[in-house]
Amino acid sequence: MPHIVFDGPELSKEKKKELIKNFTDTASKVTNIPKEAFVVMIKENDLENIGVGGELLSEKK
Template identity: 60%
Template sequence: MPVIQIDAGTMSREKKAELIKNLTDAASSTLNIPVQAFTVLIRENSMDNIGSGGKPLSELHK
């Protein structure tokens, strides 16, 4: 069973569903494995817990 893992900022339930579908479809098509074989794990992180360029994303996206 292939597992797709992604770390991201917080998102709506609808966005998570869209992301899961799109990631699964792309991996299935690329690897020629049925979509039913895939598991997708989304780890949501607060913008305070993610940094870029030495600053928390919460500061960069004010």
């Protein structure tokens, strides 16, 4: 079973559904593996839990 992991910002339920559908459709088309075989995981990160350049992303302008 192929796995696709998206590690990014918090998304609405509708955006998650769209992302999962698009990842699955594209990966299935490219690999010729049935859509039913794919597992998509979304890992949401709060901007207060991410640092870039030594600063919290939530505090960058």
